[in-house]
Amino acid sequence: MASIAVYSVKGGVGKTTLAVNLAWCASAISRRKTLLWDLDAANGSGFLLGVDPRKKRSADSVFADGGDPAKLIQTTAFSGLDLLPADESIRAIDRQLDRLGKKKRLAKMTAALGKTYDRIIFDCPxxxxxxxxxxxxxxxxxxxxxxxxPLSARAFDVVVEEVRGSGKGHPPILPVLSMVDMRRTLHREAREANPKWPVIPLASAVEQCAVTRQPVGAFAPKSPAARAFAQLWTAIERKLAER
Structure with missing residues (x-):
């Protein structure tokens, strides 16, 4: 099992769209049993996958001692891809974790879920x-x-500092240029400055994810965006193989 966090401290960067499409690639391309764990209160991952959260769902029931996240997992319309959805109750989960005083509560739950899933992808707040x-x-x-x-570059520095601050065994970081329009000078310059970073283009197919409530590869498999997500997933699998 491997777990992958899609994370940024800045909103509006395409984080949820990226998480959903990578989860689809994991299940559809790599044939991995995949869980997309939505930890963002907006429940964007559930929306993009056409899954509505169950009523009376409480994040406390997941993280409390003895809580079993497997009971809250929902299947999706896509083979091999399940969702652990979020809702507004997760806004208070930071206080819940502080009360528990257990710094590796989520890591232990992830390890337990790893008995069922090959890949777990976190859509982070x-x-x-x-x-x-x-x-x-x-x-x-x-x-x-x-x-x-420039704001995204600044946010990246904050993420790097946060990850490295977690200790010597911190996970590797893979930056991805998202929503890239090569007609724009700033975007071309960013690409030229970071030629080895994966790129996800600004494309109508990506925007249509929210309309169709499907990953790009499911409704536009031959589009440049679908190829970009697939190439990124291949790079991720290579990175995981280096562990």
């Missing part, structure tokens, strides 16, 4: 708190989406 620290401790790889802008 854009915050710096105890939850983000626990996600980093649980992750084998941290993916950071970066639209070409």
């Amino acid at each position: 854009p915050v710096l708190n105890e939850l983000s620290a626990q996600i980093i401790r649980a992750a084998d790889l941290v993916i950071v989406p970066l639209p070409p802008s």
Whole structure:
């Protein structure tokens, strides 16, 4: 099992779209039994996969002592891909984790879920708190989406500092240029400055994910965006193989 965090401290960078499409690639391309764990209160991953959260769901029931996240997992319309959805109750989970006083609670739950799943992908909240620290401790790889802008570069520096601050055994970081439009000078310059970083283009197919409520590869498999997600997933699998 390997766990992958898609993380940024800045909103609007394509984090959830990236997490959903990578989860689909894991299940559809690599044929890995995959769990997408939505830890963002907006429940964007569930929306993009066409899964609505169950009523009366409580994040406390997941993280409390004895809580079993497997009971809250929902299947999706895509073979081999399940979802552990979020809802607004997760906004208070930082206080819950502080009360528990267990710094590796999420890592232990991830290890338990790893008995069922080959790949676990975290759609992380854009915050710096105890939850983000626990996600980093649980992750084998941290993916950071970066639209070409000075603010994104600054946010990346914050993420790097946060990850490295977790200790010597911190997971590797893979930056990804997202929402790239090569017609724009700033975007071309960002690409030229970081030629080895994976690139996800600004494309109508990516925007259509929210309309169709499907990953790009499911409804536009031959599109440049679908190829970009697939190439990124291949790079991720190579990175995981180096562990």
